Amino acid sequence: MLNLSLYSSYFVKTIHYYVKIILSIFNINLADLMYFSKKKIVYSNNWVNTNSQIALPSHPYHIVDQSPWPIALSAVLLSLTTSAVLSFHGYPMGDFLLLCSFILLNWGMTLWFKDIITEASYLGHHTDKVQKGISLGVALFIVSEIFFFLSIFWAYFHSSLAPAIEIGSEWPPKGIEPVNASEVPTANTTLLLSSGSAVTVTHHSLVDRLIDWANNGSVATIYMAVFFTLLQGMEYFGVSYTITDSVYGSTFYMGTGFHGLHVIIGTIFLLVGAVRIFSYQVTNTHHVGVESGILYWHFVDVVWLFLFGAVYFWGGQGQGSSSA
Numbered sequence: 001m002l003n004l005s006l007y008s009s010y011f012v013k014t015i016h017y018y019v020k021i022i023l024s025i026f027n028i029n030l031a032d033l034m035y036f037s038k039k040k041i042v043y044s045n046n047w048v049n050t051n052s053q054i055a056l057p058s059h060p061y062h063i064v065d066q067s068p069w070p071i072a073l074s075a076v077l078l079s080l081t082t083s084a085v086l087s088f089h090g091y092p093m094g095d096f097l098l099l100c101s102f103i104l105l106n107w108g109m110t111l112w113f114k115d116i117i118t119e120a121s122y123l124g125h126h127t128d129k130v131q132k133g134i135s136l137g138v139a140l141f142i143v144s145e146i147f148f149f150l151s152i153f154w155a156y157f158h159s160s161l162a163p164a165i166e167i168g169s170e171w172p173p174k175g176i177e178p179v180n181a182s183e184v185p186t187a188n189t190t191l192l193l194s195s196g197s198a199v200t201v202t203h204h205s206l207v208d209r210l211i212d213w214a215n216n217g218s219v220a221t222i223y224m225a226v227f228f229t230l231l232q233g234m235e236y237f238g239v240s241y242t243i244t245d246s247v248y249g250s251t252f253y254m255g256t257g258f259h260g261l262h263v264i265i266g267t268i269f270l271l272v273g274a275v276r277i278f279s280y281q282v283t284n285t286h287h288v289g290v291e292s293g294i295l296y297w298h299f300v301d302v303v304w305l306f307l308f309g310a311v312y313f314w315g316g317q318g319q320g321s322s323s324a
Contacts, residue, residue, distance in 0.1 A: 060129040062119070069112035076104045113272070120289065121281040131288040138292040142299050145262070149303050152258070153310065156251040160315055164247075171315065173246045178316035184235045185312040188228050189304065195224040196301040199270065203294050206277065209284050218274035221297070225267040232260050248315075255307055259300070266300050269293035 080101040086094035120126040126134070160171040167173035179185060202217030243253040273290035276282050282290055 060127040062125040062127070062130045064119075067112070067115065069108055069115070073105065073108045073112065076101060076108055080105055117276070117281065117289070120286075121276075126286070126288065131286070134288050135292065138295060142296065145299065149255070149258070149306075152251065152255045153306065155247075156255065156310065156315070159247040159251060167246050167248070172248050175241075176245065176248050177240050179235060179239060179312060181308070181312040181316050184231050185308055188231050189308050191224045191228045191231070192301050192304050195221045195228070196298060198224065199294050199297050202277075203291065206282065206287055206290065207284050211277065211280075214277050215274070218270060218277060221270055222267060222274060225263060225270065229260065229263055229267070232256070232263075252311060255311055259303055259307055262300050262303070266293070266297045269296055 083094060083097035083101050087098045163169050163171045172178050198217045198220040202214050205213035205217060241249045243249050270293050273293045
């Protein structure tokens with residue numbers, strides 16, 4: 001005869017064992033789960049009041065909560081690169097899939113950044129130690145970007161200082177009419193240098209608690225960044241060569257195109273910072289996000305100075321070497 005009480009005991013122990021395994025995967029303590037389930041939570045004016053005190057952490061570091069955004073955006077990036085390849089090769093629906101992937105990427109990044117802003121401004125997780133770590137991460141990211149543009153400049157000078165016979169042994173190659181450096185490139189240089197000055201005013205005004213000046217500097221920087229992008233697009237429409245026109249066209253569009261992409265990213269970076277300044281989400285001592293955007297914008301300025309001097313001014317005047 002079956003001992004039902006014994007089997008039911010084994011069944012309960014088995015269920016309890018598997019529940020503990022599942023909870024351990026998500027770093028949840030069963031005792032804590034039972035404790036918090038019994039707490040009386042009262043919601044009032046978006047604040048959560050409990051009948052017990054929550055212990056503060058004993059360290060200055062931020063132990064991040066589990067988030068769906070890293071794995072979700074990884075899948076979106078895979079979809080973005082795959083759809084880009086399909087679009088480049090002319091496959092049906094390639095352009096549509098690329099657009100959908102781009103929309104999903106921006107949507108996911110917005111939600112992820114929203115969580116980070118919440119952790120920094122409302123939950124107080126970004127201590128001095130955390131801010132230093134974020135600043136170091138941004139600095140290392142900019143260093144990686146420096147080496148990225150270094151590879152483009154390397155390709156440009158390798159091709160221009162010793163032009164190959166396939167392009168006529170001269171630089172710019174025959175049939176290439178370079179952009180006049182004294183026209184749109186000079187205007188863009190003026191805009192970027194002025195925007196660098198305006199964003200510096202924003203930074204110093206924020207540190208000195210001059211919020212009105214910080215807001216005005218942010219708005220001026222964003223306006224000049226948008227005008228730069230529009231002028232760059234107008235320049236592309238007026239250029240007589242494409243990215244497939246010899247190594248000159250390839251290096252020209254790789255350098256200026258990726259710089260333009262960085263300008264757009266930096267503009268969004270500064271726009272988010274301007275909204276946070278206007279919303280009083282940052283202080284004179286707690287503005288690592290705004291400061292990171294400003295540092296990134298200065299990097300964009302410096303890269304453009306090298307592009308203007310090397311690609312537009314020097315390379316566009318036929319100063320490359322030629323062989324007899």
